[in-house]
Structures are given as C-alpha cells and as structure tokens.
Amino acid sequence: MDPRKIQQIIDAGVDFDIQEILQKAWVLFKTRASFHIGFMFIIGATQAFFAYYLEDFVSIYSILLAPALIAGFYLVANRLSQEEYVDFQNYFDGFKYWLLVVTINLISGILTVLGIFALIVPGIYLAVGYMFAMLFGIFGGFDFWTSMEMSRKLVTTNWWKFFGFVLILLLLNIAGLLAFIVGILITVPVTYLAIYVLFEQLTEDAVDESPEGEKTITHL
Template sequence: MSSFDISDRDYTFKLGDYVSRGWEIFKSNALPFVGFTLLTFVGLGLLSAILPFPLGSGDFEDGQGGIGIVSSILMNLLIPGIYIVAFQIARNRPTAFADFFKGFNRALPILVLAILSGLLIGVAFLCLILPGIYLAVAYMFALPLLLDKQLDFWPAMETSRKLITKKWFSFFAFSLVLGLINIAGALCLGVGLLVTFPLTICAQIAAYEDIVGLNSVADSEPTDTI
C-alpha cells in the first residue's frame, strides 16, 4: 500500500462548482452511468427476492425482509465502479462498460471499509446521534481515497475524516444537497434515481478532484488483493 497523508492540507470548499462539475462528468457518459445503475438496482433486487433469508430478502409475510447478505456484498462491490468510471472521466481517460466492475479487483479492502465504517457510524448513532452524523459525513472521501490513492481501509478512513473535519459543516451542507437531489429522483417514480444516484457520486468525485487531486499512479490497474 502507498503512503499518503494530506490531513494538513488547507482548501476552499466550492459546493456549487462541485455540483456543476459533477453534472459535466455525468453527462459525458450518461447512458453507461444510467445503464449500469439500472442493471445494479434491478439485478440486486431480483437476486434479493430469489434468495431465502438471510441470503436474500426472504418472505416479508413471515416478518423477514431486507436486502439480504449476498445483495449487500455485491452492492458494496458494484457501486465503487461508478466512482472508478467517474475518476477516469475526470482524468480525460477513455472508459469501457467493463470498468464499472473493477471494484471487484479490490474486493476485500472495499468490503472491510464498508463494514468497519458502517459499524462505527452505527455505534456512534446508537450512543449519540450527532457523532453518527459526524462520521457519516467525515467518511465521504474514504472510498475514493482507497480507490484512487491505493490506501488501505483504515488510512483511507482516517485521512478522509481528518481532511473533511476541517470544513465539516460545508461537507454536511454538501451531503444535504446530494440527499435532496436523490430524493427528487426518487419522487420521479424512482426512475429519476437512475440519473441522480450516479450524478451525486460524480459530484463527490468533483469535490475530491478539487480538494485531494488526481494522480496518474492510481490510473494503473491495482495489483494487490488484500
């Protein structure tokens, strides 16, 4: 794993610019973004419905339900593909639909990050709501750092937390804006999420691009499998 520390970096937060830049990234590859999001939502939904609980959603009439273990794992490995493609577009690099599935190349660290950050956020919410909100916002850059800078899960989480804490309230407002965009998409019979979900990820990449910066080293295919 590479060493990377930008926790002391100062920056200016530009919320409007990030949404605008995110839209530019999205619209340059709109059909693949929408197609992959549709494939992910429908595929995981069908898989969850087919598999028995707890692997799948189970029978709601028996008091069971939820997305299921298998769909949860696959979701955490598929969503990073949107980040990866957005990174490539931000670098003006060519993309292919297969790039959406490159999250599987670093399956273990991605899953550990998802589980550990989810546990920490969940525990923080149970203890006191505010610490949970703090961590949920502070880990926004954890996955991008893991994917782009080849960091392990804990350095990615801590680097994200320290960096975002500098402008936490700005990131909180950013999170609210992204949430409202997705709510608007959901209100359009849910179909709007096919656009708003990848769009909001592209906006996060736009913020990351400005604050953290993109490096050419991370353009190469990851070789580690931990």
C-alpha cells in the same frame, strides 16, 4: 498519493464551491449518460432481485456486492476525468478492489451505526466523515483504517460544508425517487460522480508525479 501532502492539505483546511462540483459532475454524467443509467439500472435490478427473491440474503448483497459496484462509479469517473477511454465493463473494475472496499464499507458502517446508537450525533459525524474513505483506498493505495482516518480528518476541516454537500445530494435523490422512481437512474450516478469530483479537487496537490512530470490519481 503522498501521505505527507495529504496531511498538509488537512492542516491547511479545505473549502469548495458546491455548485461548481455539481456542475462538473453533471458534465461527467452527460459524457456517458447511457452508460451511467445502464449501470444504475443493473444495480437497481440486482437490489430488487435480492429483495423479492432472496430476501434472507439481502445483507449478502449490501455487504459483499454493493461496495464494489459503487466503486465502479468512482473508477469510471476517474477515467472520464483523465479523458481516458471508458467501456461498460469498466464499471465492474471495483471488484479488483473487492476486499478493500468491502472492508472499508463494513467497518465504517459499523462505527457509524454504533455512533448513532450512542448519541446519534457521533453517527452523523462519522457518516459524513467517511465519505472519501473508499476513494482514499482505491486511488491512494492506503489500507482500510488509514483511508477512513484520512477521510474523517479531511472532512472535519470543514465538516458543516461537507454536511451541506451531503444534504443536497440526499435531497437530489429524494427528488429522483419522487420522479416516478426512475429519476434515481440519473441522481444516484450524479451523486457518486460529484463525490469523486470533490475528492479529486481537494486532493489534487497530493497525487503522485509520473516520470514525465504528469500527475495521476489512479492506481489501476
């Protein structure tokens, strides 16, 4: 990604149709529904294992494993969007970016918690603002701080719209929990797919051009 083009997007401001984003995310979900559900089941089983059998080490999962697993959804979403072949092992490609995504998740999480402890509102602002940090790191090739700042600045251009988007995703997952819990096997993957779809749509003018003139958002 070209930092100058990203800055131009930020300077111009962004807007989007939440319904359209969710519809596109649902299409990506249906494309590999069994894969998405299966990977989410593995994540849920891993969380349950730590919670019940390694309770003292839950923080290790949250800090060292969860970020790479979440990144797997984004990487698969990218492949699906580019109409590339997807194998189940691609969900674990997030571990290729392990240090970067762990750092982004840890630092952004600490700053968000500090913001909540301070006045609550700054924490909410940062929680929404850093929603694309991991994506900028993976697909933009930026370091953790640049990724966090680019995400925050992009979201700030239309923060309330992004807040509404996050709120809808939150409500969607609450509904998934209420649906005998198993609903989250669908709603959580759709959530991450929706975040990717929105990121791709907002940054499409900043992606690099290949020698053949084709745009690509991936750095795999």
